Amino acid sequence: MSTCLIIFARNPEPGSVKTRLHTRYTPNQAAAIYRAFILDTVQAAKEATVDRHCVACDPPGSEAELSDLVGPGWILFPQARADLGERMYQAARHCFDLGAGRVVIIGTDVPSLPPCHVNRAFELLQGHDIVLGPSTDGGYYLVGLARPQREIFQDIAWSTERVFDQTLERARSLGLTVGLLPSWYDVDTPAQLDHLVEDTRAHLQAGMTDPIPHTRACLSTLDRHV
Numbered sequence: 221m222s223t224c225l226i227i228f229a230r231n232p233e234p235g236s237v238k239t240r241l242h243t244r245y246t247p248n249q250a251a252a253i254y255r256a257f258i259l260d261t262v263q264a265a266k267e268a269t270v271d272r273h274c275v276a277c278d279p280p281g282s283e284a285e286l287s288d289l290v291g292p293g294w295i296l297f298p299q300a301r302a303d304l305g306e307r308m309y310q311a312a313r314h315c316f317d318l319g320a321g322r323v324v325i326i327g328t329d330v331p332s333l334p335p336c337h338v339n340r341a342f343e344l345l346q347g348h349d350i351v352l353g354p355s356t357d358g359g360y361y362l363v364g365l366a367r368p369q370r371e372i373f374q375d376i377a378w379s380t381e382r383v384f385d386q387t388l389e390r391a392r393s394l395g396l397t398v399g400l401l402p403s404w405y406d407v408d409t410p411a412q413l414d415h416l417v418e419d420t421r422a423h424l425q426a427g428m429t430d431p432i433p434h435t436r437a438c439l440s441t442l443d444r445h446v
Contacts, residue, residue, distance in 0.1 A: 221322060223324070224315040226312070228325060228327045229278070230279075232258065233251060235247040241413065253438055253439070256434040257329070258289060258290070260331040260332070261333070262291070263434070264334070268338040269342070274315060275295070276298070277298050278298070281298065282298075297314060305378065324351070330406055331431070337353060337362065344399030345365070348399035349366050349367070349391070350363065350391055351364035351398070352388065352398060352399075353402070354384045355403065355404060355405060360384045369396065372390050372391050372394070374390075
């Protein structure tokens with residue numbers, strides 16, 4: 221049974237990504253930080269045990285730019301023009317149609333996510349219908365599917381603190397078995413970026429591998445504009 225990991229990524233155009241960082245960084249700087257997030261996410265994904273690596277690209281038509289960024293060995297396709305739930309469903313459906321038996325989707329807002337969490341998600345999908353990785357803001361950083369499940373993506377209050385609870389409730393109401401991963405944190409705001417840096421510093425002081433080398437290198441070159 222083949223496995224497929226999908227990374228949801230936006231083309232890192234200034235002004236269209238990481239806009240909540242604009243209180244500290246210019247649009248160009250925020251785009252550079254997001255570009256580094258993509259690179260760190262891709263690097264970690266390569267360490268996970270996965271048969272097929274994919275990138276779902278937004279906006280449609282940005283596949284060439286993102287392909288240059290992520291490098292060879294990745295399958296790129298456009299995200300659907302729809303809300304986040306339908307975009308995730310369509311991306312998963314696409315990979316199931318390509319022959320995947322288990323599909324996991326992650327975003328690029330969790331650049332320090334350990335590869336072991338992705339591996340564990342695929343393991344849990346051997347005995348569960350879906351897998352969720354709850355994020356500390358009330359959403360989820362990972363969703364895994366053992367088969368297409370459009371209903372778990374419908375009528376969810378996206379971008380709110382209710383996303384995880386609503387999705388879990390929906391899955392259980394449908395009689396689906398749910399595997400859960402440890403919680404992790406998104407990085408959208410300057411305060412969350414500071415937390416990422418401090419968390420990484422603790423890892424390095426403990427002699428662990430740097431989980432965000434591209435992000436740390438990028439931040440070392442930037443000056444705050446406020």
